[in-house]
Amino acid sequence: MSFRLFIIYFFCMIGIFSQTTENWNKKGINALSQKDFLTAVDSFKKTLKDKPNDAFANYNLACTYSLLLAQCEDIESEVHIYHLIQEAIKSKPSYQKKLHTDSDFFILRGKYHFQKLSGKSKREILTSITWFGPSPGAYGPMDQFQFKEDGSFIYHKLDMTESNPIGKLEFTGRYKWINDSKLEIQFYDPSPMKEGGKNKNLRVNYSDGKLEIQGFDHSFTDDNDRCSA
Structure with a gap:
């Protein structure tokens, strides 16, 4: 050729x-x-x-x-x-x-x-999504955090003491941004957790896609376990 x-x-x-x-x-x-x-x-x-x-x-x-x-x-x-x-x-x-x-x-x-x-940015993402706890049963995540741009947050928790339907408790508080891997939160009264009768600042470790919050025995992610609920 x-x-x-x-x-x-x-x-x-x-x-x-x-x-x-x-x-x-x-x-x-x-x-x-x-x-x-x-x-x-x-x-x-x-x-x-x-x-x-x-x-x-x-x-x-x-x-x-x-x-x-x-x-x-x-x-x-x-x-x-x-x-x-x-x-x-x-x-x-x-x-x-x-x-x-x-x-x-x-x-x-x-x-x-x-x-x-x-x-x-990680700071923008913090307030753009809902952070869910684990889903141990058929009712979906047991608790969740929603952070707002004004420095406040809302925490929802399933009230497993009530019967049909399962109730939901709501708590509010404020958070302080420290850096891309750390922040602090404090609940207002009433609070789901107190130490010595007083609310305290709780440390939060913020890694890629996960929040680990002082005082909680589980982490929070973006996974609401939607398809298995």
Whole structure:
């Protein structure tokens, strides 16, 4: 084969490859719009098999998995969704801003790692999500914290002493931000915990996606155990 024919063949193959990628992406987005999630997954995966860095396919496969997750369908793990989003942003940074408003990700909006991928700081994430305790039974998380931007917080705790329906106790307080890994909280009266009859400042260790609060025998995360409740 002459050099000239090789060049023609080379560019023809590029054209065919690009067209195939475009066709799979188009098929995937059409399936996604029709809520045919399995076809959408298959189509975007075929694009990524030949073009792993394709921003469009990475982003929309993440969207598809998020919608399946909202239905409690089995998917390749939540971590895999974050990996797809990260790859999409790496190839096309404008996707990071889109995360703030894209309704396909509504089920992940209350997740620490999703908020982090959207560009928020740890301090911003603290007040953007609800922090849940463990779910030992059928009633969901036994307690939870919600931190507000004005420095206050609300703590809810299941009242297991009541019968049908289970009651919920509410306590309020304030918190003090120290740094990206530490803060302090103090409950107002009445308080769920006192030492020597007085409320005290409680130390909080804030690691990636987890709060460990002095006086509590469990940690708090973004997981509300929704699908198993």
